[in-house]
Amino acid sequence: MADGLYARVREELLATARDTPLSTYRLQLHQGFRFQDARAVVPYLARLGVSDLYASPYLKATPGSTHGYDCVDHQHLNPEVGSAEDHQALCQTLKQHHLGHVVDVVPNHMGIERLNPLWFDVLENGPSSLYAKYFDIDWAPVKAELRDKVLLPILGDQYGIVLERGELKLAFREGAFFIQYYDHFLPLAPRQYAYVLSQELAGLVAKLGEGHPQLIELQSILTAIEHLPSRTETERAKVIERNREKEVIKRRLAALVETSPEVAAFVAARVAAVNGTPGNPRSFDQLDTLLSHCSYRLAHWRVAGEEINYRRFFDINGLAAIRVEDPDVFDEAHARIFDWLREGCVTGLRIDHPDGLFDPTAYFLRLQERFFLERAKARFQAEHGAQDARWAAVEQRLAQRWQEEAGQDPASPLRKALYVVVEKIQGGKERIPEVWAVHGTTGYRFANAVGGLFVQPEAEKPLTETYHRFLGESPDFEQLVYQKKQFIMRTAMSSEINMLAHELNRISEMNRRTRDFTLNSLRRALVEFIALFPVYRTYVDGWRPELDARDVQYIEWTISRAKANNAITNTSIFDFLSDILLRRYPEHLNENERAEMLRFAMKLQQVTGPVMAKGLEDTSFYIYNRLVSLNEVGGEPEHFGISTATFHQRNQERADHWPASLLTTSTHDTKRSEDVRARLNVLTELPDVWRQKVQHWAQLNARHVTLLASGAAPSRNDEYLLYQTLVGAWPMGEHVPAKEFEAFHHRVRDYMAKALKEAKVRTSWTSPDADYDGAVARFVDACFDAKQSSAFLDDVRQFKRRIERAGQHNAVGQLVLKLASPGVVDTYQGCELWDLSLVDPDNRRPVDYTVRAKLLEALDAEAAKDRQALCSRLVSHMDDGHVKLYVLAEGLRLRQRQAALFRAGAYRALELSGPRSQAAVAFAREREGAVVLAAVPRFTLSALEEAGGLARAYEGTFVDLPEAYGGMMFQDVLTGRQVRPERGATGGVVLPLAPLLSGFPVILLERSSG
Incomplete structure (x- = not known):
């Protein structure tokens, strides 16, 4: 039975797996754009040609969430987005219009600020919680006072000050005691109920009498509380007993208070007494005692960086990492997702931040295996009934067969039965592991490649000189990233580094050859290694026999650099670290000791990514402002654009290995929209003019600069960022309506306020400098003031207008390249028209x-x-x-x-010849006689400014075609014109660009049957 079912489901899944999406359209769902709103958009998306709706996460999130990445309950939909009926209606409408549905999944973390029942249970019961293993908590951290506790850095001031101001209050409702801190409700440890209720009990005895049934019930409840297993108890039976009995106690206490006015008054009096009186510090002793016995330790929010003992999403305290590597946690986190997959409501997944996972490779395999088993279960139940007891045995056999075929064979097509793309940032030469059971990434690498084509490489030297002269210094990007990664490890992520250092120190004690390494020296070595590490992370695990060759290369290169940078450090420390990371264990170690070393290596991998992201994307990208169109997620600002050869190489690689990877140019996370970047890239076509402009603008605005004790406000670097922001995001057109221009003013001011804090140079989110923030805001306002700055505004407007048309050509050009390239074309909401958005929340405005x-x-x-x-x-x-x-x-x-061609067609890079051969890009897609050809001009500013425009400029420039194309007829997809290749002067088959560009600024041809 099982083998037959396996064969049938396998055949069914492999047949549908070939129909990967052709295109996706990303929608951000929140209380302002619900399921019903998305449903109304579906007919438009179908007409547009979109194949799949791509939705942001919509499981239950923190109330008011605008993004959904702070899920608080995996079992329910986000009520702010809609009901189950609304969701079903959306899915049904998608099916009616033949659209698939890709949904964003967040397996790395959960929101914990409010309404998370799992986290609440952990806070209530500590290590004895049913869900203690769900979160990545260090219950035995370096600080002894935090043993068996979770640090909660939510206070606005030091704990004692907050306590004695009366901001922490004991509260009682529905049989349970809570600690309230503004909108935070934290559970009191159940055993502490007895401390509250046993004080002043004599008064209640005198009032009711010793034999009163309600007093007896209260005393019985106190006895039950005393017999609760400890909150540090981890034996499974005791954990279950505690979980059961504490709830019984709450129900009994709630019923007693409901039926007895005397007991209710007693409880209220006790709550009031415990809460103390501001101005009388001793009156808070009882509340302090209660809190000291809870499974959490309240602390000032500034403590988080150094002492927090739960893994977070980056450095966000309100997002706690979950241990999805545990099968129970995986099942809990994905139950609803697999319901939707089984029902066909959802057809694909986008996985958020896989680099945060303990073992991403195993996670993706588990996803695909579970998908197979869920589909098999649905078919089994349809054939035999939901109550057939044979399913358990059948499932076990199916899992065995799947592991034998797909689990052991990286080339098995079953590994990609479910469409999965991952938000993996690829820095430099970083690639995603070929063994991952996914279809590709969300496309940041493509976004940077296609945008880089429109950056004129000859402008690197003059634009760099302009930037350095404007600043009065010469920042080095590589050194900046190194320094900022160290800064992040000293501040926002110090606690993670401390934890790793102490773990490494403990491992060093296992061997007499390494036990003399001091804690400080090990910590320094770790910091140096992570700061120098060139990519986001490696993927070392304990179940594959060989390490990935690239991972070995990254580690060995970093260790070598670390040794060279630290000549006075004992090099054997770096060798020790290297051996652990490369699984080169001393022979004498037992299995437990090897397992500890492996666990350390895998935990370190979870830290390198966040440090890179915070140091690079969220800090350095806001400081190194040479050309901010290059400062994009996954970008490499140190490299000035890319060559056509590199672009073709990456497209070929994607066609060969990841043909269903997403192709994106704007997302909810991009620093600037695709159209802003396209316009800013035109600056590389007139570097000398740009130098003159920024110097002139700085002179015009010098009177608006404020001189503070810390220096000029804004700094020259921040001023340089502002000018690029104005030029890049200024609304389209000659005349901008007053209301729209006023909105632009506010958007720029808000953007600058965020950018300054992200840069963390003169101000930051954790240490804001109100004087600097205010001075920069006034500077922006003065720049936008038509009375004060009319000459400046007019000049910026005229310059923007000069480069605007070329920027539009860049934008349309990169769109055509995206449409024709190997992969799945992704459109971010609203970007089908011009979108000049900046970083979130600006890019999440209504559409x-x-x-x-x-x-x-x-x-x-x-x-x-x-x-x-x-x-x-x-x-x-x-x-x-x-x-x-x-x-x-x-x-x-x-x-x-041409679905088959775009899903699996070959890629052919095409050369160009003629005077503007370096100012165009062309390639073709081929499959079984079908051909699509794309060609777009670049560096068009000079051509557009000359008489005759593109057609005149590209006279004599040709796309060199294969001989086989000589007898073909093409149709221009955009203009409808018939196009036949010609014979060039040397006899080869060519496509002249000038005639085609006379009718439209980009070329997209489809082989015609005519």
Whole structure:
């Protein structure tokens, strides 16, 4: 039975697995955009040509969440987004329009600030909680006072001050005692109920009499409390007993208070007495005693960086990491997700922050195996009934068969039966491991590659000189990242480094050859290693026989650099660390000791990623402002764009290994939208003019600069960032309506306020400098003041207008390259029209889909009537953004027509010849006679400023085609024109660019049967 079922489900899944998405459209769901709103958008998305809706997380999140990454309950939908019926209606509408549904999954962490029942239980019961193992908590941390406790750094001041101000209050409701701190409700340890209720009990005895039934019930409750297992008890039977009996106690106490006014008054009096009186410090002793016996230790929020003992998402205290490597935790976190997958409501998953997981490789395999088993279970129950007792044995056999085929064979197609993409940031030459059972990443690598094509490499030297002269110094990016990673480890993530250092010290004590390494020297070695580490993380585990060669290379390179940088440090310390990370264990170690070393290596891997992200993306990217269009997630600002050869190489690699990876250009996390970056890249085409402009603007605005004791405000670096921000995000068009321009003013001011704090140079989130923040805000306001700064505003407007058209061409060009490249085209909400957004929350503003749907309908009507006339109008009115919507729709529909080609077609890089051969990019996609060819110009500013425009500039420039293309006929997907390749002067087959660019600024051809 099991083997037959395995074969049937295998065949079914492999058949559907080939239909990976062709395109996705990302929607951010929250209380302002619910399931019902998403459902209303589906017909528009279907008409646009989108194949899959791609939704942000929508399990129950912290109330008011605008992103959903702070899930508090894996078992329920987010009520702010909609009901189960609303969700079902959305899924049904997607099916009716033949759209798939990719949903964002957050397996690394949960929101813990409010309404998380699992975390609440941990706070109430400590190590004895049913869910103690769910969270990554160090119950025996370095600080002895935190043993068997969780540090909660939620207080606005030092604990004693907060306590004696009366801000911490004991509260009682429904049979349970709580500690209230503003909107935080924290459980009192159940055994401490007795401390509250036993004080002053004599008065109640005198009032009721010793034999009164209600007094007897209260005394019985106190006895039950005394017999509760300790909160440090971890024996399973005792844990279950404690969990059961504490709830019985609460119910009994609630019923007693409800039925007895005397007991209710007694409890209220005790609560009031415990809460103390501000101005009388001794009156808070009882509350202090109660808190000292809880499973958490309240602390000032500034303590978090050094002493917090639960793993977080980066340095966010309100997001606690979960141990999804534990099968029970995995099941709890994914139960609803697999319900939706089994029902067909969800067809694919986007996995958030896999680098935070203990063992990502094993996690992805478990996802795919569980998907297989869930589909098999559904089929088994359909054939035999849900109550058939044979399922347990069948499931065991199915799991065995799956492991034999897919678990052991990295090439097995069953490893990718479920469509999965991962939010993996790839720095430098970093690649995702080939053994991962996923289809690819969410596309940041592509975003940086395609944008880098439009960066003129010859401008690197003059733009670098301009930046250095403006600052009066010459920052080195590599050194900056190294320093900022160290800074993060000293501050926001000091506790994580302390934990690793003490663990490494304990391991060193296992061997007489390493026991003399001091704790401080080991900590320094760790900090140096992590600061120098060139990528986000490695993926060493204990179940694969060989380490990934790239992981070995990263570790050995870093160790070598660390030794060279620390000549006076005992090199054997770095050798010791290297041996642990590379699983080179001394022969005399037993299995337990080897397991501890492996665990350390895998825990270290969970730290390198967050340190890199905080030091690089969230700090250095806000400081190194040479050309901020390069400062994107996954970007490499130290490299000035990329070559066409590198772009083709990455496309070829994706076609060969990850053909269903996402292709993105804007996301909810990008620092600047695709269109802002496209415009800023034009600065590389006129570096000398840019130098003159920023110098002139600085002179005009010098009177707005405030001189503080700490220096000028804004600093020259922050001022340089502001000018790029203004130029890049200034609304499209010659004349911007006053209301829109006022909104732009506020957006820029808000952006600068955030950017300054992220940079952590003169101000920060944890140590804000109000004087500096205020001075910069005033500077921005003065720059936008038409009365004070009319000359400045006019000059910026004119310069923006000069580069705007070239920026639009860049944006449309990178869109065509995205549409034709190997992978799954992703569109972030609203970006089908011009989107000049900055970092969140600016990029999460509402999107008007009614306008977009009407525009698309009108464009289709115009195209049906006269496609070439439509293209002419779109080119002459590019400011309105209709050209971008048109190109996207036609490109997505092409993907629908040529689904097999775009899912599995070959990639062919095409060379160009002629005077502007370096100012264009071209490639073709091929499959079984079908051909799609894309070609886009770049570095177009000079061409657009000359008479004749692109067509004149590209005269004599050709795409060199394979000989086989000589007899083909193509149709221009955008203009509708028939195109036939020609014979060039040397006899080869070529495609002249000038005639095609005379009708439209980009080229997308489909082989025609005509």
